[in-house]
Amino acid sequence: xxxxxxxxxxxxxxxxxxxxxxxxxxxxxxxxxxxxxxxxxxxxxxxxxxxxxxxxxxxxxxxxxxxxxxxxxxxxxxxxxxxxxxxxxxxxxxxxxxxxxxxxxxxxxxxxxxxxxxxxxxxxxxxxxxxxxxxxxxxxxxxxxxxxxxxxxxxxxxxxxxxxxxxxxxxxxxxxxxxxxxxxxxxxxxxxxxxxxxxxxxxxxxxxxxxxxxxxxxxxxxxxxxxxxxxxxxxxxxxxxxxxxxxxxxxxxxxxxxxxxxxxxxxxxxxxxxxxxxxxxxxxxxxxxxxxxxxxxxxxxxxxxxxxxxxxxxxxxxxxxxxxxxxxxxxxxxxxxx
Numbered sequence: 001x002x003x004x005x006x007x008x009x010x011x012x013x014x015x016x017x018x019x020x021x022x023x024x025x026x027x028x029x030x031x032x033x034x035x036x037x038x039x040x041x042x043x044x045x046x047x048x049x050x051x052x053x054x055x056x057x058x059x060x061x062x063x064x065x066x067x068x069x070x071x072x073x074x075x076x077x078x079x080x081x082x083x084x085x086x087x088x089x090x091x092x093x094x095x096x097x098x099x100x101x102x103x104x105x106x107x108x109x110x111x112x113x114x115x116x117x118x119x120x121x122x123x124x125x126x127x128x129x130x131x132x133x134x135x136x137x138x139x140x141x142x143x144x145x146x147x148x149x150x151x152x153x154x155x156x157x158x159x160x161x162x163x164x165x166x167x168x169x170x171x172x173x174x175x176x177x178x179x180x181x182x183x184x185x186x187x188x189x190x191x192x193x194x195x196x197x198x199x200x201x202x203x204x205x206x207x208x209x210x211x212x213x214x215x216x217x218x219x220x221x222x223x224x225x226x227x228x229x230x231x232x233x234x235x236x237x238x239x240x241x242x243x244x245x246x247x248x249x250x251x252x253x254x255x256x257x258x259x260x261x262x263x264x265x266x267x268x269x270x271x272x273x274x275x276x277x278x279x280x281x282x283x284x285x286x287x288x289x290x291x292x293x294x295x296x297x298x299x300x301x302x303x304x305x306x307x308x309x310x311x312x313x314x315x316x317x318x319x320x321x322x323x324x325x326x327x328x329x330x331x332x333x334x335x336x337x338x
């Protein structure tokens with residue numbers, strides 16, 4: 001050890017106070033200075049969406065298989081659904097089941113439940129009937145929103161259902177104006193159930209405040225705008241889907257929905273990214289590895305600005321391969337939110 005590296009007895013730190021005052025200040029204020037005053041930090045998810053509607057009502061908000069809704073159209077439908085839901089008794093912290101495939105109805109359902117004050121409970125139609133019943137018995141929603149072609153999946157469900165497609169004429173009679181808010185930042189936004197791999201699935205309950213904090217942090221860290229197109233492909237029973245759905249809708253960007261099952265098809269995803277002009281997408285590392293085997297990504301993904309990964313460890317080799325094949329994008333490893 002060099003002489004200047006030695007520490008004499010009288011210089012050694014007191015074990016009871018291992019950090020000096022300046023070191024403690026650096027630890028708490030500099031390295032861990034995470035406090036940020038967001039303008040809408042005490043808002044709700046749907047309030048952030050309504051601000052985006054006010055800024056550009058005629059801009060396309062969501063796109064799915066050649067169909068689109070503008071911000072104003074999406075807001076109108078969500079308001080009508082919210083009023084209908086309130087008429088059934090939905091309000092703050094009331095869970096509402098949502099059993100739909102990826103579609104425009106899915107986005108209307110999510111926003112309608114939130115605007116009504118409720119919390120959405122994803123019921124993935126790909127789940128076995130036993131798992132759906134387990135979630136319903138745990139969350140006990142008074143109502144499930146679904147689609148006509150999925151009613152057979154819910155035949156054993158002892159809960160009233162509304163079909164968001166065939167049953168929409170009932171909802172369309174409702175007023176389309178924004179509703180007076182009833183949810184608060186501490187109200188539940190959703191209940192997403194764990195995989196149950198270590199036992200019975202457990203419902204993870206998240207408040208609006210926490211979700212808004214995550215969304216606003218994302219927008220401040222990686223600002224997006226009307227020119228951006230965010231690919232939504234994560235099943236809505238996983239929490240990554242939350243920012244995929246709502247981040248573009250608070251920023252005035254375009255939400256592009258992959259077709260049902262499309263998240264498992266690398267060739268389809270490469271084609272969609274190219275044709276829809278996707279600028280932001282997310283992969284779990286194992287799926288990213290499969291995606292990077294697709295031919296022609298250097299040209300097909302040249303519009304990508306950001307690629308996010310999470311949910312699994314990201315090997316260094318995979319990260320390097322991604323940055324080589326999708327050279328114009330930045331790669332961000334968020335790992336896992338839990």
